[in-house]
Amino acid sequence: MSDIIQLLPDSVANQIAAGEVIQRPASALKELLENAVDAGATSIQVIIKDSGKSLLQVIDNGCGMSMTDARLSFERHATSKIRSADDLFAIRTMGFRGEALASIAAIAQVEMKTRKHDEETGTLIEIEGARFVRQETVSCAAGTSFSIKNLFFNVPARRNFLKSNSVEARHIIDEFERVALARPSIAMSLHQNGLEVFKLQAGNLRQRLVAVFGASYNERLVPVEESTSLLNITGFVGKPEFARKTRGEQFFFVNQRFVKDAYLHHAVSGAFEELLPRESYASYFLFLDIDPGRIDINIHPTKTEIKFDDDRSVYAIVRAAVKRSLGQFSVAPVLDFERESNFDLPYSMRNAPVQAPTIDIDTNYNPFRRDTSTQRPDGWQNLYEVVKPQPEQPLSPSSFLPEQTVLSAFPEDTATQDDQLLVQIHLRYILTQVKSGILLIDQHAAHERILYERYLDTLEKKPGAVQQKLFPLTLEFNAGDAAAIRELGDDFKMLGFELSEFSAQTFVVQGTPPELGEGQEKEIIESILEEYKYNKDEFRDHRHESFAKVLAKRTALKAGQRLSRQEMKHLVDELFFCRKPSSSPDGKPVLVSLSLEELAVKFK
Ligand code: ADP
Ligand code: MG
Numbered sequence: 001m002s003d004i005i006q007l008l009p010d011s012v013a014n015q016i017a018a019g020e021v022i023q024r025p026a027s028a029l030k031e032l033l034e035n036a037v038d039a040g041a042t043s044i045q046v047i048i049k050d051s052g053k054s055l056l057q058v059i060d061n062g063c064g065m066s067m068t069d070a071r072l073s074f075e076r077h078a079t080s081k082i083r084s085a086d087d088l089f090a091i092r093t094m095g096f097r098g099e100a101l102a103s104i105a106a107i108a109q110v111e112m113k114t115r116k117h118d119e120e121t122g123t124l125i126e127i128e129g130a131r132f133v134r135q136e137t138v139s140c141a142a143g144t145s146f147s148i149k150n151l152f153f154n155v156p157a158r159r160n161f162l163k164s165n166s167v168e169a170r171h172i173i174d175e176f177e178r179v180a181l182a183r184p185s186i187a188m189s190l191h192q193n194g195l196e197v198f199k200l201q202a203g204n205l206r207q208r209l210v211a212v213f214g215a216s217y218n219e220r221l222v223p224v225e226e227s228t229s230l231l232n233i234t235g236f237v238g239k240p241e242f243a244r245k246t247r248g249e250q251f252f253f254v255n256q257r258f259v260k261d262a263y264l265h266h267a268v269s270g271a272f273e274e275l276l277p278r279e280s281y282a283s284y285f286l287f288l289d290i291d292p293g294r295i296d297i298n299i300h301p302t303k304t305e306i307k308f309d310d311d312r313s314v315y316a317i318v319r320a321a322v323k324r325s326l327g328q329f330s331v332a333p334v335l336d337f338e339r340e341s342n343f344d345l346p347y348s349m350r351n352a353p354v355q356a357p358t359i360d361i362d363t364n365y366n367p368f369r370r371d372t373s374t375q376r377p378d379g380w381q382n383l384y385e386v387v388k389p390q391p392e393q394p395l396s397p398s399s400f401l402p403e404q405t406v407l408s409a410f411p412e413d414t415a416t417q418d419d420q421l422l423v424q425i426h427l428r429y430i431l432t433q434v435k436s437g438i439l440l441i442d443q444h445a446a447h448e449r450i451l452y453e454r455y456l457d458t459l460e461k462k463p464g465a466v467q468q469k470l471f472p473l474t475l476e477f478n479a480g481d482a483a484a485i486r487e488l489g490d491d492f493k494m495l496g497f498e499l500s501e502f503s504a505q506t507f508v509v510q511g512t513p514p515e516l517g518e519g520q521e522k523e524i525i526e527s528i529l530e531e532y533k534y535n536k537d538e539f540r541d542h543r544h545e546s547f548a549k550v551l552a553k554r555t556a557l558k559a560g561q562r563l564s565r566q567e568m569k570h571l572v573d574e575l576f577f578c579r580k581p582s583s584s585p586d587g588k589p590v591l592v593s594l595s596l597e598e599l600a601v602k603f604k
Contacts, residue, residue, distance in 0.1 A: 011106060011130040014076055015155065018103035024162060025052025025151055026171035028104050032146050033179045034094035035101075036060035038081065039144060042202065043187040046176060050193070051168035053159075054150060061143035064116040070123040071135065074110075076102040089293040094257060106130040107158070108151045114144040129154040173197065173480070177212055178258040181251055181285060184208035195479040195504050209236065209285060213249070214526060222329045224286060226321035230313055231290040233321045237268070238283030239329065240275040249283035255292060259306045267315045271322035286318070422568040428559040430568050437595035443563065445584040446575045447556040451515060452585040453578050455495060455548035464496035466511035473509040474502060475522050477529075482507070484529045491547050497525075515555045524554045549585045 008016075022028050029052060036044045039062025049055035065073060072078045079098030082088060088096070104110060105127040115122025122140040126133040152159035162168060169192060176190050176198065184205050190198040200211045210217050221236040238249065250268075252259050272282045296307040308314045421433040430441040458464035477485065482505045485492070492499055498511035509521050516524060531550045532539045539546045557563075563571070575581045575590070584590055 010076065014102050014106035014130050017076065017099055018106045018155075019158070021100060021103045022107060022151075023158075024171055025056055025168055026175045028052065028056055028108070028148055028151060029058070029172055030175045030179075031095070031100035031104065032056070032058040032148070033175065036062055036144070037179065037183055037186065038093045038095055039063045041143065041186060044179075044189075046188070046190045048169075048172055048190070048192045051165040052148075052151065052172055053162065053165070053168065055147065056149075056151065057145065057147040059141075059143070059145040061141070064119075064122070064143050065114045066116060066119070067123045067137070070112065070114050070125055073112075074101050074105045074125070074127055078102070091292050091297065092255065102130075104148060107155050108153065109149040111147045111149075112144065113138060113140040115140050115142050117142040178251065180212055181205070181208060182253050182256045182258060182287075192479060195482075197479040205235065205285070205287075214530070216523070216526070216530075220283075221285075222325050224321050224325045226317065226324070228317055230294070230310065231288050231317060233286060233288055233318060235284070235286040237272075237286070237322055237325060240272060240282065240326070243272075243276045243280040243282055249285070250281070251285045253287045254295060254297075254306055255289060256287070257297065257306075258304065259297075260304050261306060263311060263315060264318055267319040268322050271319045271326065275326060284322070286322075288314070288318070290314075420569065422565055422572070424563050424568060427562055430563070430572060432568075432572055434593070437593060437597075437599060440592045440594075441572065441575065442559075442584075442588075442590055443561070443568075443571065444556055444559050445588055445590040446571055446581075448552045448584050449578050449581060449590055450571070450574045451556055452548050452552035453580075455513075455551050456544055458496070459491065459494050459544040459547060463494050465514050466496045466498055467514040467516070468498075468511045469509060473521055474506060475509060475525070476506050479505060480533070481526070481529050484532055485525070488528070488532060488547075491543065492525075492528075495547065495551065513551070513555075515551075517555075520554070524551065527554055545585075552585055 021031065025048075029046065029048075033044065033046070036058060039060060041060035041062035043061045045057075045059040047055065047057040047059075069080070075098075077098045078101075079096055081093045081096040081098075082091070106129065109128045110126070112125045113122055120139075121137050122142075124134075124136045124138045124140070126135075152162070172192070173190070176188070180186075180188050180198070180200055184207065185202050187202045188198065188200045189196065198212065200208060203211070206218070206221065209221065220238050220242045222239055224233055224235050224237055226233045235253075250265065252261055252264050268282060268284050268286070276282060290308070294309050296309075421431070423431040424443075425431055425440070428443060430443055430446075432439050432441065455464070485499065485507060486501075489499070496511065496513035497509070499507045499509055502508050512521055528547060528550050531546055535546070582590055
């Protein structure tokens with residue numbers, strides 16, 4: 001026998017094909033979700049154990065399958081979605097290659113239950129490593145439920161290639177989010193290891209984005225809408241000031257299919273040009289709708305890459321649409337500023353009557369010692385603390401400021417002089433006179449600097465003061481955030497947060513740092529978690545700085561807030577006790593100085 005070529009048995013062919021389609025648990029989830037979408041489901045539940053390695057279950061209320069179809073669906077190239085090659089140019093369904101189920105069944109233990117809405121009984125099918133195990137008539141809910149157990153149980157090489165649970169879990173969440181964003185009208189939930197990670201109601205895109213990424217997204221989104229003869233674009237881009245240091249929230253959907261496309265990405269980035277700080281990335285959630293005949297989605301087995309027949313026009317339209325939205329949004333910055341100043345006032349300050357500050361002078365008081373037993377009041381009252389130099393650290397004004405910024409900028413004898421010039425300008429800057437000229441101080445940036453250094457000291461030296469809550473607050477988090485809170489537990493504690501675990505995803509806040517206004521707790525904890533989640537490496541390397549930065553930014557008083565003379569005075573005094581008073585933790589200038597000489601030149 002000299003002929004050596006043989007046809008591979010189907011089971012082997014399927015296993016090889018599976019390698020292309022199913023690389024990890026998340027790829028199986030993607031296929032199952034897409035099938036549920038194609039089946040017209042209005043509700044999809046996902047249940048995951050061990051990041052999908054041991055169990056991956058998808059339950060939909062879609063059209064279901066007849067007994068024959070149920071059996072056929074696991075055959076390779078078995079699809080209900082196309083009949084001829086011509087259909088390839090009019091595809092609106094997610095699947096069409098008919099290989100996902102065959103691939104999954106080749107490498108896992110699969111149990112499927114399915115019933116059509118107009119049939120009384122359903123079908124159960126069990127397949128293990130492409131080997132048919134059993135088929136039964138069962139009573140089950142209308143729709144289809146797939147449970148995939150022990151993925152890659154018969155392909156150890158693949159199984160060993162899987163990453164840690166947390167990495168695979170992240171992939172699962174990514175796939176889930178992509179479908180969730182593409183189909184806001186489908187109610188979707190995700191449970192991982194018994195914990196509910198997402199429970200998303202049916203709604204519109206904005207509601208879905210907020211449900212997935214958090215309430216703070218509501219004010220971050222700028223709508224994009226453009227109709228042309230070639231394509232329609234809808235969706236949102238993130239306001240430039242919320243741009244992230246990491247890529248991540250960048251979503252392109254073409255005919256509701258998530259795609260990765262460097263060329264389109266470039267088009268959007270181009271539109272953001274100059275609006276973004278260096279090394280930060282825009283967020284976008286853009287939906288292109290285009291005649292399926294003008295694209296080819298068949299170029300990659302996982303269908304995440306796409307080819308447009310007229311890609312240059314697509315590029316130009318996307319770029320112009322995003323540019324236009326950003327332009328429209330930035331015509332009203334003044335209004336935005338006004339609104340923000342009201343909204344950002346801590347709750348306690350919005351409702352409480354204005355109280356005159358009181359000053360107790362304690363001659364033994366050492367401002368550098370933070371006594372944990374002293375309860376600090378809410379709000380900004382700690383600005384009123386009398387800050388005096390430590391005797392062993394004589395003050396020398398020049399040592400506080402970089403020489404090139406201001407020379408002898410220290411306010412003239414601030415500790416004693418009561419007629420020091422202090423004027424609040426546009427509820428935003430403080431004007432004061434110094435020996436060599438004048439100083440303009442940004443009130444928000446100054447307070448941010450003061451708080452940043454205070455928090456940093458707290459984190460590095462001793463626990464911060466705790467403001468006990470009269471009424472402990474119960475806060476719920478999604479599973480990912482709850483895990484992050486546990487990881488960051490010690491730092492939260494150092495800063496003065498008293499958080500106790502009530503259940504897997506519920507925490508009780510018993511105390512907070514005194515600077516926090518009432519009602520700000522959740523927002524601030526979330527902003528820390530967000531920073532942690534998206535800038536993980538940076539956060540880990542500079543944990544205390546990152547923590548202090550977020551907290552300072554959120555708790556610092558804002559532009560738009562009226563300050564009394566005393567408040568201004570203490571703000572200025574405290575600023576000059578900072579190690580680096582001239583710049584905010586983000587490196588923005590805190591103050592601008594004009595020397596008498598510079599002024600004289602201007603009046604020449
Ligand atoms: P494709 O989606 O490319 O057609 P699949 O292997 O993913 O291929 O699925 C094969 C067929 O099984 C589908 O065409 C569809 O008819 C049927 N099917 C799969 N999943 C479901 C589901 N959740 N509900 C109803 N029918 C389904
Ligand atoms: Mg499919």
